[in-house]
Amino acid sequence: MSGIRLLNEDISILQLYISGQIRYSIPEEMQKGSSVGNIAKDLGLDVEQLSDRAVRILSRGRTQYFALNFKSGHLYVTERIDREEICGGMEMCLLNCEVIVEDKMKLFPVEVEITDINDNAPSFRSEEFDLKISETTAPGSRFSVRQAEDPDMGLNSIQSYQLSSNIHFLLDVETRSDGVKYAEVVLEKSLDREEQAVHNLILIATDGGDPVRSGTTQIRVIVLDSNDNAPVFSQPVYKVSVWENVPKGSTVVTVKATDLDEGVNKEVKYSFQKITDKKFSLDSENGKITVKEPLDFEETRDYTMAVEAKDGGGLVTHCKVEIEVIDENDNAPEVTFTSVSSPVPEDSVPGTVIALISVNDLDFGDNGKVACHLMDDFPFIIRSSSNNYYKLLIDSHLDREKTPEYNITITATDKGSPTLSTQKTILLQISDINDNAPVFEKPSYTAYVPENNPSGASIFSVEASDRDLDRNARVTYSIRSSNLQEVLLSSSISINSQTGAIYAQRSFDYEQFREFEVQVQAQDGGSPPLSSNVTVRVFILDQNDNAPRILYPSLGADGSALFEMVPRSAEAGYLVTKVVAVDADSGHNAWLSYHLLQATEPTLFSMGLHTGEIRTARGFADRDAVKHRLVTLVKDNGQPPLSATVTLNLVFAENFQEALPEMSDQSGDSTPQSDLQFYLVLALALISFLFLLTVTLAIVMKLRRSRKPKLFQCFGPEPYSKTGSVFPPNYEDGTLPYSYQLCLSSDARKNDFSFLKPNGQVADNILCGESSGMVFMGNGSSGLNDKAVKMQGKSF
Incomplete structure (x- = not known):
């Protein structure tokens, strides 16, 4: 704009009278209001009359670029004038307008030349x-580039081109016949797309204006690929380790091959060069090697594979993949009994090897190191023998009778993490030796056998057990000894050698012997045999098989009843006589009771139930008969009860002479009266003889009692003591006719009874029965006086 101002100051307006036209020359881009020229002066018009004369400017075209200043008479710019916009590429750019003076009716053409300024770069x-x-293009090849444009004219237009510095390209600028500059890019050095795929160049176009203006563009040289590079793996050998328990589908390793080419030439496909194992799969697109089948370290510890990479142009390269399988503790130890000795004798000494055990673990390292131990507290130990072998040994003494067999559990544990273990059980049987003698159920036995048992009946059974087995436990029984005589033993009892049943060979008699002992031996079948003994004490139980035996009064030799003399003056309660009886049985079977069955005058006499005493129930009356006949019954307490009877003849008289006629009448049929004196004398002689015999027998029996105390038993006068008295408790209300001890001699086939004073005094009177062998020692307190003795002799 400064240039425009200078032009306005220095402008010189030429008046050309060419065809009556006025021309002005102004630069483009003048500011609005800038003066073009003093058109009033140039047309010879008075400035003061411009408005009155109706002078006006008429421009051609739609845009009115100029206007007249009526005050000064100047022509000034009203719109922005862009030469390039108005005239384009024309060398001469003119704007035409007409000045119309209406009062003179004249038209004055005006041309305004627009000169170019360097307002466009x-x-x-x-x-x-x-x-x-293409990267294969040869050096020297030329490539046209897009040309720059500058709407300015002349020097203000493009005057030169420049190319940014590089080693591959040069810029060649030529001028065409029309003066336009033309630039071309020349390849100076071969291209390598893999080295540099894109080259960025800056092309600069510069004009000749003042100031100089320029424009730039970026040339991006894209090097086109050719398949001149094979794929290259990131490493020639891929080494990777993987746990053997890695799940299927897990990625083991990813191989990567790069191709410096591009496009199809860059596309790489992967494959196994040779499939040696189907455990892995390879993704052809991304090179991922994954687990296809479960891995097993114990089966294969490492894998080697060749992987091929091929680009789209067919170039191939290879790499090697080495996969190492890392052991997991996935195998429990294996326990094998290679040798087992079963059964084992129970007398095996400690240290005896009973089993050889092989232990193996397929894992590696600590995972494959195994230790064995026993689970239970058994008399065995386990020791390492050699590599992977163990011995099972006896640690202490065995006893088959306590434990006949063992379920030995052996645990093998490896040292992995976590540890794995295996248990293996072996059944070890203990064989028997004969180390146990037979044992009876009880230390001694007591058997009770009723007397009169049937011959051959089983009376008892013993049983012994042997903790051994089979032959060592086969027990046989035998009788070793007894307190019976050998002959009596063999004929009395026997034993079943197999069952231990004891049999009675004969019928036992309680009155013969009441108990005996035998020693039974139980012997096993071992070698050598072992045995044990037990004592069996056999008690004979009494049965009521003996009727009471009346000792007094006894019958005469002819079976006649005895006579007892009773004084007429006897008062009530007078002891007439006493029936004495014994029972060879014992206990309840020997409890005796006395009963008065018949009497001539039942009201005159009474009889003690347990004492056997016959007493007067009242005094004798004159109306009563002199002679009386009494029948008494002696009955035991057995079931069924047994009994005996005796008949007594009683005579009421004050003396023998008075009673003699009555007794003579009774015995007249059997014995003549004339023989009475003879029998009395005979009785006295016999009594004297029996007295001496009794004394002798008493001495002999005393000696025998001291030698064989068990064969002589005495029954004292105590009433039913706890020692087994044969008399019931209520015997204390009465006694036998005399104070006595009843002694029973268990001589073979003979019973001797003695009635002795408890105080050991010598008896005053002695009555002897020849057939019975009985001795009666009185104490002088009985009603049996001397006369009665004479009467006894008479009856004999």
């Missing part, structure tokens, strides 16, 4: 453009 159609050149 060179410009390109785009700020950048691409120039594609």
